[in-house]
Amino acid sequence: MDDVAMLQEEAREYHASGRPGKIAIAITKPCATQHDLALAYTPGVAVPVLDIQQDPLEAFRYTARANLVAVITNGTAVLGLGNVGPLAGKPVMEGKALLFKRFADVDVFDIEIDATDPDDVVRIVKALEPTFGGINLEDISAPQCFEIEQRLSAAMDIPVFHDDQHGTAIISGAALLNALELTGKDITQVRMAVSGAGAAAIACCEFFVSLGMRRENIVLADTKGVIYRDRTEGMNAYKARFATDRPARTLAEAIDGADIFLGVSVAGLVTKEMVLSMADAPIVFALANPDPEISYPAARAARGDVLIATGRSDYPNQVNNVLGFPFIFRGALDVRARTIDNGMMVAAARALADLAKEDVPNSVLRAYGVDRLEFGPEYLIPKPLDPRVPLRVAPAVAAAAMASGVARNTLDLAAYTEQLANRLTRGREVMSHVTRKAQTAPKRVVFSEGEEQKIILAAARIQQEHIGLPILLGREEVIRSAMKELRVSVPIEIVDPATTKRAASYAAALHERRQRKGITLREAAALLRQPNYFGAMMVQAGDADAFVAGLTYHYPDVIRPALQVIGSAPGVSRVAGLYVMITGDGRAVVLTDPTVNFDPTAEELADIAIMAAERARNFGLEPRVALLSFSNFGSTNHPRSVKMAAATQLVKTRRPDLMVDGEMMADVALSPTLRDEDYSFCDLVGEANVLVFPSLEAANVAYKLLQHLGEAVAIGPVLIGMSKPVHVLSRGADVTDIANMAAIAVIDAQDATRMASRQGG
Numbered sequence: 038m039d040d041v042a043m044l045q046e047e048a049r050e051y052h053a054s055g056r057p058g059k060i061a062i063a064i065t066k067p068c069a070t071q072h073d074l075a076l077a078y079t080p081g082v083a084v085p086v087l088d089i090q091q092d093p094l095e096a097f098r099y100t101a102r103a104n105l106v107a108v109i110t111n112g113t114a115v116l117g118l119g120n121v122g123p124l125a126g127k128p129v130m131e132g133k134a135l136l137f138k139r140f141a142d143v144d145v146f147d148i149e150i151d152a153t154d155p156d157d158v159v160r161i162v163k164a165l166e167p168t169f170g171g172i173n174l175e176d177i178s179a180p181q182c183f184e185i186e187q188r189l190s191a192a193m194d195i196p197v198f199h200d201d202q203h204g205t206a207i208i209s210g211a212a213l214l215n216a217l218e219l220t221g222k223d224i225t226q227v228r229m230a231v232s233g234a235g236a237a238a239i240a241c242c243e244f245f246v247s248l249g250m251r252r253e254n255i256v257l258a259d260t261k262g263v264i265y266r267d268r269t270e271g272m273n274a275y276k277a278r279f280a281t282d283r284p285a286r287t288l289a290e291a292i293d294g295a296d297i298f299l300g301v302s303v304a305g306l307v308t309k310e311m312v313l314s315m316a317d318a319p320i321v322f323a324l325a326n327p328d329p330e331i332s333y334p335a336a337r338a339a340r341g342d343v344l345i346a347t348g349r350s351d352y353p354n355q356v357n358n359v360l361g362f363p364f365i366f367r368g369a370l371d372v373r374a375r376t377i378d379n380g381m382m383v384a385a386a387r388a389l390a391d392l393a394k395e396d397v398p399n400s401v402l403r404a405y406g407v408d409r410l411e412f413g414p415e416y417l418i419p420k421p422l423d424p425r426v427p428l429r430v431a432p433a434v435a436a437a438a439m440a441s442g443v444a445r446n447t448l449d450l451a452a453y454t455e456q457l458a459n460r461l462t463r464g465r466e467v468m469s470h471v472t473r474k475a476q477t478a479p480k481r482v483v484f485s486e487g488e489e490q491k492i493i494l495a496a497a498r499i500q501q502e503h504i505g506l507p508i509l510l511g512r513e514e515v516i517r518s519a520m521k522e523l524r525v526s527v528p529i530e531i532v533d534p535a536t537t538k539r540a541a542s543y544a545a546a547l548h549e550r551r552q553r554k555g556i557t558l559r560e561a562a563a564l565l566r567q568p569n570y571f572g573a574m575m576v577q578a579g580d581a582d583a584f585v586a587g588l589t590y591h592y593p594d595v596i597r598p599a600l601q602v603i604g605s606a607p608g609v610s611r612v613a614g615l616y617v618m619i620t621g622d623g624r625a626v627v628l629t630d631p632t633v634n635f636d637p638t639a640e641e642l643a644d645i646a647i648m649a650a651e652r653a654r655n656f657g658l659e660p661r662v663a664l665l666s667f668s669n670f671g672s673t674n675h676p677r678s679v680k681m682a683a684a685t686q687l688v689k690t691r692r693p694d695l696m697v698d699g700e701m702m703a704d705v706a707l708s709p710t711l712r713d714e715d716y717s718f719c720d721l722v723g724e725a726n727v728l729v730f731p732s733l734e735a736a737n738v739a740y741k742l743l744q745h746l747g748e749a750v751a752i753g754p755v756l757i758g759m760s761k762p763v764h765v766l767s768r769g770a771d772v773t774d775i776a777n778m779a780a781i782a783v784i785d786a787q788d789a790t791r792m793a794s795r796q797g798g
């Protein structure tokens with residue numbers, strides 16, 4: 038099977054497998070009990086009905102309207118496939134719904150209507166106004182789409198946006214601004230040839246004119262050839278605005294000598310010869326979908342100085358409206374804009390263009406399987422999976438709406454951006470809490486892998502964001518030259534274990550600590566030449582507050598030196614590990630111990646439960662601890678469940694202030710309703726959020742299941758029970774993971790300082 042046939046088969050399977058299609062409805066409120074139903078439906082539902090009747094704005098409060106967009110088509114220009122009809126267009130509309138949700142948490146009903154007469158389309162869509170917060174028209178052919186959009190915009194009090202017109206214009210506008218910058222061309226001087234004179238073509242050209250391009254420098258060609266003055270065949274008022282006085286009559290003649298080619302028509306209309314006939318450093322945007330006017334490889338093969346973008350995700354420079362509509366609507370909905378005006382569109386284009394010039398986070402590189410993305414001919418605009426896109430575009434759109442007066446809400450933009458980040462990135466809320474706490478009193482964090490690029494970039498971020506004061510271990514000249522290459526200019530402390538004057542005193546201290554474990558002074562000095570011993574020793578000696586390592590080491594390579602040099606906290610039987618899991622619906626639970634103790638005793642489990650409860654507070658959780666088993670409160674008399682009951686009693690005795698109970702099954706821990714029925718004596722209130730598992734096996738399996746079946750995000754592993762803060766990175770952690778772990782280490786160090794001063798005072 039060739040690649041094309043394989044993709045076709047995969048696409049059929051993707052859409053048909055499991056529940057057919059790509060979207061479903063999710064329920065957002067409890068609906069388990071008779072009482073829930075009385076609230077969700079009659080009689081309770083009558084209350085918001087009457088409130089909305091009194092004040093229509095209350096609909097934004099009581100219904101899904103504020104976050105609900107209609108993706109509406111009549112199927113007359115589906116992608117570049119032409120008039121395939123509304124039913125055949127449904128997979129594309131469900132696809133848009135998926136993208137709205139995935140990228141911007143906007144809910145969508147896709148609506149395919151069997152009507153081509155603009156009067157019918159306008160009447161039907163206008164009648165849907167009570168349902169929606171916005172209307173995204175999709176794949177409706179020109180010229181009817183222009184009239185439909187204009188009439189609906191005038192008639193409706195919510196944003197109406199024709200994605201193929203304006204979405205395409207915004208994204209190609211962003212790419213154009215950057216392509217002009219890279220090629221040193223002036224927008225007021227460039228000549229552009231356009232294939233297509235439909236929805237996307239006309240809107241792109243009008244938008245480029247609003248950005249400064251001269252109307253007389255644009256030549257369009259459609260199925261009848263070039264659109265020239267006084268042409269009569271296949272014309273309409275929108276094309277007429279671009280009718281040219283130039284002599285060109287074919288696309289080939291229009292392209293000859295042009296600086297820019299914009300293709301928004303159908304596949305395969307542009308040849309290599311046409312690309313060769315263009316001006317120096319030509320810009321080719323071949324945007325027809327699913328196949329462009331000329332393919333990326335063919336255009337590259339034609340000449341070396343061409344800058345090329347297509348609508349496809351499988352080549353560099355995907356100019357596709359997916360980079361716009363989710364975020365533009367996000368911003369517009371959040372300020373309750375009445376419309377999406379030109380200022381909001383320009384703001385979105387500029388935000389995208391600017392973002393392409395910033396460093397790209399590792400998570401994005403990983404998502405696309407590349408080592409580097411740097412502003413240039415192969416990276417003109419950001420990638421759709423870049424999590425920064427919503428955080429730039431939506432606030433830019435919201436700000437423009439507030440400035441032009443079409444917004445009905447005023448937002449504090451900094452707070453809005455923060456809220457968006459929390460909403461769109463799972464685990465972010467927990468980590469923002471940790472970061473903010475770290476920033477209140479930054480501490481010194483030493484990294485043993487100081488020569489690693491990711492560690493250097495993380496250290497720069499930690500320093501810049503005032504999370505902590507990083508110390509890098511390694512050869513000074515190697516680190517300095519890596520910093521230069523990575524363009525890291527913030528000052529960062531570097532310590533070279535091979536040359537530092539501290540070596541002798543550290544060796545003496547380690548010898549003293551381990552002399553009765555068979556370590557001679559000479560051996561201690563040798564061990565300290567290993568960065569993981571040296572880093573741990575810096576913390577032990579008080580020259581650093583926390584130690585972080587593990588990017589390139591196995592877990593025991595970090596833990597063993599830390600235990601030998603620093604050891605576990607006084608009175609703690611075992612160090613242990615925990616993960617904070619953020620579930621698909623945004624709930625956070627602490628889960629322990631999936632990493633260190635295979636089969637902890639009741640005593641050890643009690644220690645782990647208490648330490649995990651303390652740590653939960655650092656993640657912004659008020660601990661509700663459940664000790665888990667396969668039995669509920671003695672229902673099975675087996676040594677493994679009895680162990681959990683005994684551990685529960687130990688915790689209750691040692692820490693009567695903690696909310697804790699057990700042993701219980703996981704569903705009982707997570708469902709107050711289940712407990713109400715049979716175990717009303719249980720001391721837990723609400724859902725447990727610290728889950729103590731009976732063994733490493735159970736905890737490890739559960740966290741992996743949550744990750745893979747429940748799509749939970751895992752923060753950790755966080756090491757607990759050390760005498761001083763030490764944390765182990767996962768191998769392959771990215772810059773954000775490292776900075777997050779450092780923030781966790783800093784708040785541990787803050788706790789340690791607080792405890793020491795309490796003990797001292």
Ligand SMILES: NC(=O)C1=CN([C@@H]2O[C@H](COP(=O)(O)OP(=O)(O)OC[C@H]3O[C@@H](n4cnc5c(N)ncnc54)[C@H](OP(=O)(O)O)[C@@H]3O)[C@@H](O)[C@H]2O)C=CC1
Nearest residue numbers: 114116117179234235236237259260301325326348357358
């Ligand atoms: N990458 C992206 O983000 C986007 C890409 N697109 C792509 O742009 C294309 C057009 O979409 P849209 O504007 O919505 O569709 P329309 O139907 O509104 O316009 C299509 C235009 O292409 C012209 N055309 C069709 N076939 C030919 C041909 N053989 N030779 C010359 N011109 C031709 C039509 O000419 P005539 O006027 O004579 O009929 C018409 O002007 C599609 O391929 C679509 O996938 C659209 C939106 C976004």
Ligand SMILES: CC(=O)C(=O)O
Nearest residue numbers: 115116117201326358
């Ligand atoms: C991307 C898109 O909307 C189109 O090709 O029609």
Ligand SMILES: [Mg+2]
Nearest residue numbers: 116175176201
């Ligand atoms: Mg489209």
